Amino acid sequence: MGGCSVDLDMNFPEETSLDTMLKTSKHPCYSECAHEYARMHIPVAPKCNISCNYCNRKYDCLHESRPGVTSEVLTPQGAYKKYLLVKEKLPNLKVIGIAGPGDALANFEETKKAIELIRENDPEMTICISTNGLMLPEYAEELVQLGVRHVTITINTIDPKIGASIYKWVYYKGKILVGEEGAQVLLNNQLKGLTYLASKGVLCKVNIVMVKGLNDEHIPEVVDKVKECGAFMTNIMPLIPAEGSEFEDMPLVSNKELNELRDKCSLNLKQMYHCKQCRADAIGQLSQDISIEFRGSVSEPQEEKKSDNIGGSELLFAVASKTGRLIDQHFGHVEDFLVYKYTEQGIVLVDKRSIDKYCTGKECDDKDDKMSSIIDLLADCEAVLSMRIGYEPKKKLLERGIKSLELYDAIEDGIEHAVEKLNLKQIS
Incomplete structure (x- = not known):
């Protein structure tokens, strides 16, 4: 050496x-x-x-x-x-x-x-x-x-x-x-x-x-x-x-x-x-x-982290998809969220984020710990789009400022729908 x-x-x-x-x-x-x-x-x-x-x-x-x-x-x-x-x-x-x-x-x-x-x-x-x-x-x-x-x-x-x-x-x-x-x-x-x-x-x-x-x-x-x-x-x-x-x-x-x-x-x-x-x-x-x-020496409220996106021209959406083409998966069954960026110029896939599946069987174990990890991983997203989502995860996402929508559609069409429904389009 x-x-x-x-x-x-x-x-x-x-x-x-x-x-x-x-x-x-x-x-x-x-x-x-x-x-x-x-x-x-x-x-x-x-x-x-x-x-x-x-x-x-x-x-x-x-x-x-x-x-x-x-x-x-x-x-x-x-x-x-x-x-x-x-x-x-x-x-x-x-x-x-x-x-x-x-x-x-x-x-x-x-x-x-x-x-x-x-x-x-x-x-x-x-x-x-x-x-x-x-x-x-x-x-x-x-x-x-x-x-x-x-x-x-x-x-x-x-x-x-x-x-x-x-x-x-x-x-x-x-x-x-x-x-x-x-x-x-x-x-x-x-x-x-x-x-x-x-x-x-x-x-x-x-x-x-x-x-x-x-x-x-x-x-x-x-x-x-x-x-x-x-x-x-x-x-x-x-x-x-x-x-x-x-x-x-x-x-x-x-x-x-x-x-x-x-x-x-x-x-x-x-x-x-x-x-x-x-x-x-x-x-x-x-x-x-x-x-x-x-650790924790700098305070950064979630609202500050997302301020560049809210009401702006770039928005991130986490999509539950089995096929990569459709919003066709239950929130509780997701192992990889596809994250898309919406802009006035179009919609592009920007990331793929792996999580511990929220539900592993008939009963969901360690739900609170898993949900906390999922929310942290999706903290920069405006909304989660899935075919179905339960009341508890929907509530916990909303508590952190992340909206959720249930729909079955092509991914890009679903994101366009979400932008309209959630009134996220930039007001000119």
């Missing part, structure tokens, strides 16, 4: 500026010697545009520590307020990261706004983002303009056949792509974005989730390829089998197996050995997450 050196002898690419080198020496994820410095993840990006079989997108968990988990989702303004509190209490704060709980670039407007607010306060703060890379070709140039000099891209495979086993679906340009087709589109965009960023002097760390028996033997090929595209380092991480995910019963990777693979790949490219697989709201040094001390 090598020893710690506080100088700049880190084999930086030629394109790397001196400023980026200096900031990297104080970035705890990029330099093992930067362990005394703190970082803060701001959870402003709840939506995700791919579905990984190792992920369970219940991002409201208080007690788990893994990527994709947070105790709250903040608006850019709320994240800025929290940043000011953390900065005041942690003088060693050097890095602000945006790592979810979804994907930073699937929520680009929120990500961009949060970066701009923090940059106005502290132009020297290191800003980094984590992404699956699907939207990198679209936003890479703008990230460079925003002053982002550290980007982490998760690239688990360069073989679409393996990718088809890792990714359930990829949502790209209004279409849900599955199997090798989705994996190939994702891979093409990841490598294109990585190559562009590296050419602009951005230090790119590539995360690779090691799934035993699936991509473990393939990972050295991934490292070779991303090095060719300009990656600065790779971070091979063990699969954390999330309960409720497709991979929840996959075998665990031992530390011995993990480090043997890291050692092998380190002969070709710098490796990260000290990753803690942090939460999307982590705060503090890598060795000591103190985010719990700041």
